[in-house]
Amino acid sequence: MPDNVSPLRQPAGSAGIETLTRELAGLIVEALNLEIPAADIGPDQALYGEGLGLDSIDILEIALVVSKQYGVQLRADSEENTRIFASLRQLAEYVNVNRTR
Amino acid sequence: MLAYRAGAPITAGQFLADVERVAAALAPGGHVLNVCEDRYRFAVGFGASLVAGKVSLLPSTRTPEVIAQLRRFAPDAFCLTDERDCGVELPRVRFPEAATAAPSASPGGFRVPSIDADARAAWVFTSGSTGTPVPHEKAFGRNLIACVRVEAQRLGIPERPTHAIVATVPPQHMYGLESSVLMPLSNGHALVAERPFYPADICAVLEAVPRPRVLITTPLHLRALMASGLAVPATDLIVSATAPLPGQLASEVEERCATRLLEIYGTTETGTIAARRTTQTPEWRLWPGVRLEPRDGATFARGGHVAQPMRLLDVLEVTGSERFLLHGRIADLVNIAGKRSSLAYLNHQLNSIPGVIDGAFFHGDSPGTDAAVTRVGACVVAPGLDAAAINAELRRRLDPVFLPRPLLLVASLPRTSTGKLPEAALRSLAAAQQKPPAAE
Numbered sequence: 001m002p003d004n005v006s007p008l009r010q011p012a013g014s015a016g017i018e019t020l021t022r023e024l025a026g027l028i029v030e031a032l033n034l035e036i037p038a039a040d041i042g043p044d045q046a047l048y049g050e051g052l053g054l055d056s057i058d059i060l061e062i063a064l065v066v067s068k069q070y071g072v073q074l075r076a077d078s079e080e081n082t083r084i085f086a087s088l089r090q091l092a093e094y095v096n097v098n099r100t101r
Numbered sequence: 102m103l104a105y106r107a108g109a110p111i112t113a114g115q116f117l118a119d120v121e122r123v124a125a126a127l128a129p130g131g132h133v134l135n136v137c138e139d140r141y142r143f144a145v146g147f148g149a150s151l152v153a154g155k156v157s158l159l160p161s162t163r164t165p166e167v168i169a170q171l172r173r174f175a176p177d178a179f180c181l182t183d184e185r186d187c188g189v190e191l192p193r194v195r196f197p198e199a200a201t202a203a204p205s206a207s208p209g210g211f212r213v214p215s216i217d218a219d220a221r222a223a224w225v226f227t228s229g230s231t232g233t234p235v236p237h238e239k240a241f242g243r244n245l246i247a248c249v250r251v252e253a254q255r256l257g258i259p260e261r262p263t264h265a266i267v268a269t270v271p272p273q274h275m276y277g278l279e280s281s282v283l284m285p286l287s288n289g290h291a292l293v294a295e296r297p298f299y300p301a302d303i304c305a306v307l308e309a310v311p312r313p314r315v316l317i318t319t320p321l322h323l324r325a326l327m328a329s330g331l332a333v334p335a336t337d338l339i340v341s342a343t344a345p346l347p348g349q350l351a352s353e354v355e356e357r358c359a360t361r362l363l364e365i366y367g368t369t370e371t372g373t374i375a376a377r378r379t380t381q382t383p384e385w386r387l388w389p390g391v392r393l394e395p396r397d398g399a400t401f402a403r404g405g406h407v408a409q410p411m412r413l414l415d416v417l418e419v420t421g422s423e424r425f426l427l428h429g430r431i432a433d434l435v436n437i438a439g440k441r442s443s444l445a446y447l448n449h450q451l452n453s454i455p456g457v458i459d460g461a462f463f464h465g466d467s468p469g470t471d472a473a474v475t476r477v478g479a480c481v482v483a484p485g486l487d488a489a490a491i492n493a494e495l496r497r498r499l500d501p502v503f504l505p506r507p508l509l510l511v512a513s514l515p516r517t518s519t520g521k522l523p524e525a526a527l528r529s530l531a532a533a534q535q536k537p538p539a540a541e
Contacts, residue, residue: 035507053492055501056298057438057474060325063299067329073301081298 018043020092024066031065032058043089048082059085066091071100103286104141105265106294108309111141116148117213119199123149123181126197130177132224134158134191136273137183141294142196143272144282146181147222151241152214157223159273160234161369161441162500163189166450167226170233174224218242225275227369230445232453237370238408247406248372249284251388255376256338256363258315262289264337265310268317269297275369276342276439280317290315300329313337320346321438321474323354333358340365342373343439345427351379366427369441370411371402375425387423395419399431414443432524435464437502438474450498451479454491458482459514462505463527478531479505482513509534 025038032054047054054062059081063074072095076084084094104111123145127133133150135157137143150157158178160167168190171178180189183196216222222241226234239245253260268281285292293310297303303326307314315338318326323341326333327350336358341351342365355362366385367373375385387393390405393413400417403410416428435442444462451460460481467475481491488508495504511534515526 049501050493050496053501053504055504057321057502060299060321064325064328067300073329073331074299075301075305076299 017089017092017096020096021088023069024088024092024095027065027069028062031061041088043092044087047085047087047091054085062091066095069101070095070098072098102262102265102291104144104292104294105310106139106141110291111294115199116141116145119145120148120152120214122197122199124153126194127153127155127181128179128192128194130155130175130179130192132156132158132175132178134160134163134171134178134180134189136163136180136187136189137196138296139183139294140268140272140281140292140296142183144286144292146196147272147278147282148214148286150181151216151220151222154220156221159223159225159275159278161226161228161274164496164498164500165190166498167234174236216241218246223278225369228442228446230443230449232446232449239372240408244372244406244408245279245283246287248388249279249287251406252279252284252365252373252376253288253290255386255388256315256340257361258288258290258313258338260288262291264290264313264315265293266290266315266317267293267295267297267303267306267310269303269322270317270319270343271296275367275372276365277317279367279373280340280342280365300326300331304331304334307334307336315340319343319439320350323350327353327357336360338363341379342367344436346379348379355380368402368411368413371407371413374402374405374407383426384420384424385427387425389423391423393417393419393425414441435462435477435503437476440500440502442499442503444477447477447479447499447503450495451481451491453498454483454486454494456483456486457491458484459516461514461522461527463524463531465506476506477503478507478509480509480511480514480527480530480534482511507531507535 021043025041029038045051066072084090102110103113103116133155135143135146137146147157158171178191180191180193182193187193220241221238222245223239224236225239226236229235258264266281266285270277272278272282282292295306297306314336316336317340320341339354339360339362346364351362363376364379365373366375374391375387377385388405391402391407392404394401400413401410402413414434415430418426418428420426433443433445447462451457460479462477462479465476465478492504509531514522515530516522
């Protein structure tokens, strides 16, 4: 790709999303010091509230690791947050589209 | 300007027209639970409630249990919401939008409603050691406006319309009500409708309003903002409260943002009572008229805008006639990212769950790093329940930040023969439960 084109990578296909989902599970477990093994977080399991039981403090922490790892600055009002953090897969798709690393 | 939303100004005339319209649209009940997410609409709703002689209810959380308790406290309570789906189980009034914008200059000038200084503006609630939240009355002038007029002075911002006040905190809690709604309104500064969350959002909202700007926020958000590496738009004052701000973080914020940072100290019961410039002194300076009294092994705050003598839940050392040092919380107090509760309250909620024989929360180990959040854990005796079931029940009673991490199911708690539960024994039990399984 020429240097003067947007640095955004090409979005990954479905295999790429799967890998990203696993990566994110690992990052989340480590960043939040969760008891559950990363492999146990299902791609469609709810992250917020019931399900993994994350709260807004956790979301901010995840945003931090995601920005460091993938160069994505999360931007959202609370409605969009609910959608982005509805599941690992949703989060992976958001990161996939917006990542710069 | 009175307010900004998405960078667009809202005039005082518009505000007064909105207040009048909303006051007429409120339900007949005398108590309002104002859950408007948009800070401007919250402010309009708060003003409309005052004008209509209704009292605003400000619980610390809105779990189903707390809502049920509010219904018992005020059977005529209703909910004012600016969202389509509001899960609160109270009669609901949807915030009515104006059909047309108010004229920017009304021919007869504005009629600013006059509110009696002693009018009961709000009930705020704290969690006591029993299961029921404790109500504290806030008189409009005496307790609220008196406090925020001083706040502007102590923050070093003028008492005339100059600044735009951006805040990350909700208007429904005392800090946000005072600093992000009433302080601007009573001193003529502009309040900002948004409540930015992520660092990128905070920067965007700051950028959208004219200088001079103030950011009202907490250590949690400041830490995230610094860690993000983003360039923060020029901000003329940053205010932090709800939890102690590490000195190093304070210095970093002042340096990287080329700004002044002030911390304010207060409680739900007393409102804001002191402030300090963290990078210059560890000492806090009290609001005028507020006095600290040692009594019964604790410190009470009284006088000034404080409604009645209130026991403070921190260890304070008086160092002068209006100055003190903070030495940390008393053992029972829980503060997670600025949300306050007590071990006694949490334990009461846990043990009220059917099927829980005995349960106790404990303070988690401090992560040891800068301002990272310390959680509470819990050991629970509940033979017929699993962790998910217990958490589901806790979720009905507690703000999510207080859910235990970890939640450990145990056969019994290490109580003494008199039923006391020494903290050390509880923590040992927790540590033992968490040891990794022996290698095969």
